[in-house]
Amino acid sequence: MSGTTEGPTPRAEAAPGAGASEITRCDHQRPGLSELRDYRAAYAAAALPMAVVDHRGRIARPNDALGGLLGADPASLTGQPAAGLVGLASDGPALRAYNEVLRGARPRFRCVRRLKHTDGRPLWAEVTVVRMGDVADGTGRVLLSVADVSERRELRERLRHLRMHDPVTRLPNRTLFFERLAAALAPPPVPDGSPAPRHGRIGLCYLDIDGFKAVNDTLGHRTGDRLLAAVAGRLTHCAEADGLSTGSPLVARLGGDEFAILVEDSSGTQQLADLARSVLAALQRPFEVTGHRLSVSASIGVVERATAGTSATALMQAADTTLYWAKADGRARWTLFDPERNAHRMTRQSLSSTLGPAVERGEFTLEYQPLVGMADEVVRGVEALVRWNHPRFGLLAPSRFVPIAEEDGTIVQLGRWVLRTACRQARLWQLEHPEDPPLFVSVNVAVRQVRDSDLVTDVAEVLAETGLEPGLLQLELTESAVMGSPGRPLRVLQALSDMGVRIAIDDFGTGYSNLAYLSRLPVSVLKLDGSFVRGFRYEDGAHPSPADETIVEAMVQLAHRLGLTVTAECVETSGQAERLRRIGCDTGQGWLYSRAVAPERIAELIGSRPQDS
Known part of the structure; x- marks a missing residue:
C-alpha cells in the first residue's frame, strides 16, 4: 500500500495539454474577471464623456456620459465615426491631427470645439484623443474624451470683453x-495655405x-x-x-x-x-x-x-x-x-528736419539782384537772396524753405549766416573796386529774428568782423514785422538805426500801411510791392491802371516828404521804368535790369549800367 505526502493544494490545475509557461502568462498578464468588471463599470459610470475608438476612427465603446452629452443611447453610437460626432470632420487642420493619432504618427491631440447640448444650448468642449495601443499588432485604438469647458470659456470671453x-x-x-x-x-488664406491678395x-x-x-x-x-x-x-x-x-x-x-x-x-x-x-x-x-x-x-x-x-x-x-x-x-x-497734399507735407517735413544741419554743411548760397538808380540806371546796391542747394531736391528758392525756417525757428541760425556772408561779400567788392562808389547790400530779416534773437548784437558783431560800414547795410522787414509792433521790435529797429544801419520796409502797400505809425518808425526806405508796378504795363495789349499810378504817385510823394527813398520792385519793362522815373521813384529792381546772379556777375556790373554789361 503506497502512501501519499500531504502538501499545499495547487492554486490552479493545468488543462490537459497546457504547459507551465501558458499558465504563468494567463496568471500574470490578464486581469481577473472581477477586476475587468470593475474597470468597465467605472468607465461606464464616469462623469467625463469618453469613448474607445478603433483604428478606423469608429466608436467601439462609448460610456454613458458621452451618450448623455450627445443626447443619444450609448449603444447607438457604436460604429459611428467619432470625428463627426465631436465636430472634427468640418475642421481640416483638426481632422488631420486626429488622423495622425489614429495612424500612430503622434501620441495625442487636443482642441476646443463648439457643440450643441441636448437641451439646445451651445457647448464649448475640450476634445482630447490619446493612443491606447500599438498600430503594428492591430490593437491600435484611441481614447476619446470630451470635457465641458463652457464656464471657463465664458469667463475668458468676459475678461476679453472687458480688456477690449x-x-x-x-x-x-x-x-x-x-x-x-x-x-x-x-490677406485671406487659399487652399494651399499661402496668402491671397485682397481686392x-x-x-x-x-x-x-x-x-x-x-x-x-x-x-x-x-x-x-x-x-x-x-x-x-x-x-x-x-x-x-x-x-x-x-x-x-x-x-x-x-x-x-x-x-x-x-x-x-x-x-x-x-x-x-x-x-x-x-x-x-x-x-x-x-x-x-x-x-x-x-x-x-x-x-x-x-x-x-x-x-x-x-x-x-x-x-x-x-x-x-x-x-x-x-x-x-x-x-x-x-x-x-489728398496724396498730392501729403507729398507736399512730406517734402516740407523733410526740409524742416534738415534745415539746421544744412546750414552747418554749407548747402546754402547767396545770389544778388541789383538795385538800380532810376535816373541814371547805375547799380547802387544789391539785395541778397538765399538759395538752398538741396542734395535731393536741387536748387530751392527762398519761398520753398524760408516760411518753414520761420515756423521752426531755424531762421535765426540761417539769418545770421546770410547776414555775415552778405556783409563779407559787400566788403570784398568794396576792396576790389576802390575807385567806384561802394555798393550797399540789402538783407531780409524775418519777424522771429527781431523777436527771438539779439539782432542788434548780431549786426554789430558782423559789421565789426567784416569791416563793412553800417551805412552800407540795409535790413528789409515786411510791414507785418514792424507796423503796429510797439515794445521790443521798435526798440530793436531804433537801435539799429542809431548804429547807422538803413531800415527798409519791404512789399509796402500790401499790409497794414499805417501811415501815421510810419512817421514814428526809424525807416529809411520804402519798397513798393510789385503788384502796383505790374499795373503800369503797356506791353502785350495790357492797359495801365490809372488807380495804381495814382496810388504809387501818392505814396512816393508822401515818402519823400518824410525823408524816405522809394524802391520799385518787379520792374520788367522799359515802359514801367519810364513811368516810375517820371513819378519820382529813386531806385528800381527787377528783370529789366537783372535777375539775381552770382557774386562774380555783380562785380562786372559795379560802376556800370546792367543793360550795357
Missing part, C-alpha cells in the same frame, strides 16, 4: 480696433471732438465722461444707418476724445464722405448732459483706399495727417486724404 472695450463708452477700445483693422487688411477696399473716419477739453476742464470729468458716452451713442447710430445693407462699420474709442469708424468693405469714397457728413450733423446737435446743454463739433480725417498694398500703419498715418488738415482748415469739418 472702453469702460466709459462701452465701445471697442484701441486694442480691439487695431485687431480688427489688422484682420481686415490681412476689396477699406475706409476710415478718424475724428476727435472740438471743444471737449473745455467741457472737461470747466464741468469736470464726470460730465466729460457722460458727454463721451453720448457722442459714442450718436456715432453708433450713424454707423448702423450707414451699414443697413452691408453690415455696420466698427465704431471704437481710441483714447481721450478720439474715435474711429472703420468701414471694412467700403464701396468707395462717396460712402465715406456721406458717413462723415452724417457724423458732423449728428454731433453738431446740442447734448443734454448732467443738466447742461452742451454744444461741440468734430474734426474728421477721412481715408479710403484699396486694401491691397495697404498696411495698418500707413492707413493710420494717413488718417492722422488728414485729421490734422481738418483742424488746420478751421475745425468742425471733414477732410479727405
